[in-house]
Amino acid sequence: MFSHLRRALVLLLLVLAPISVAGSPAWACSCATGFDPLERSEVAFVGVVEDVDADWVGSDVEVEFAVESVLKGDPGSKVTLITAEDSASCGYGFVEGGRYQVYSVGGATSSCDGNELLARMHREVEDRTRIFWVGSALVLVAVAGGLGWLIRHPRKTQ
Structure with missing residues (x-):
C-alpha cells in the first residue's frame, strides 16, 4: 500500500513541478539605470504593434509599429525595429495590438532602452x-484520476 502511495506522490510531483517553473521568467539581462531614455534615443514614438515577426534563426525579432505620435526623430507613419528574441538577451517582449512608448537607437530597441507598455489588448491577455x-x-x-486508479488497482505481488 505504501509503495503505491509513494509512487503516486512521485508522479504528482513530476507532473506539477514544471507548472510553477514555467510561469516564472529567468532574468539574465542587466541594464544601466538613472538615464533619460528620450535623451539617449535617436528615435522615440508612441505606437501600436502591428506585427511581431521572429527571425527564422531565432535570435532577433522584427516588430512593426503604426506610429501614433513622435517624441523624437522622424520615424514616419510606420517603423520596424529589431529586438532580441528573449529577455535574457535584453529583448523586449512586444505583443501585437499593444500600445507602447518606444525608444530606439540604430533601428533596434531592448528592455534597457526605457520602453513602456501603455495599453494592451485585454482580450488577448484574458x-x-x-x-x-x-x-x-x-x-x-x-x-487525480491517475492517483485514484493506482490506489484502487494495486499491483499484485507474488
Missing part, C-alpha cells in the same frame, strides 16, 4: 490567462 488555468485544471484532473 485568453492567455484562461488557457493557462484551464490547462492547469486538466492536468490536475488527470493526475
Whole structure:
C-alpha cells in the first residue's frame, strides 16, 4: 500500500513541478539605470504593434509599429525595429495590438532602452490567462484520476 502511495506522490510531483517553473521568467539581462531614455534615443514614438515577426534563426525579432505620435526623430507613419528574441538577451517582449512608448537607437530597441507598455489588448491577455488555468485544471484532473486508479488497482505481488 505504501509503495503505491509513494509512487503516486512521485508522479504528482513530476507532473506539477514544471507548472510553477514555467510561469516564472529567468532574468539574465542587466541594464544601466538613472538615464533619460528620450535623451539617449535617436528615435522615440508612441505606437501600436502591428506585427511581431521572429527571425527564422531565432535570435532577433522584427516588430512593426503604426506610429501614433513622435517624441523624437522622424520615424514616419510606420517603423520596424529589431529586438532580441528573449529577455535574457535584453529583448523586449512586444505583443501585437499593444500600445507602447518606444525608444530606439540604430533601428533596434531592448528592455534597457526605457520602453513602456501603455495599453494592451485585454482580450488577448484574458485568453492567455484562461488557457493557462484551464490547462492547469486538466492536468490536475488527470493526475487525480491517475492517483485514484493506482490506489484502487494495486499491483499484485507474488
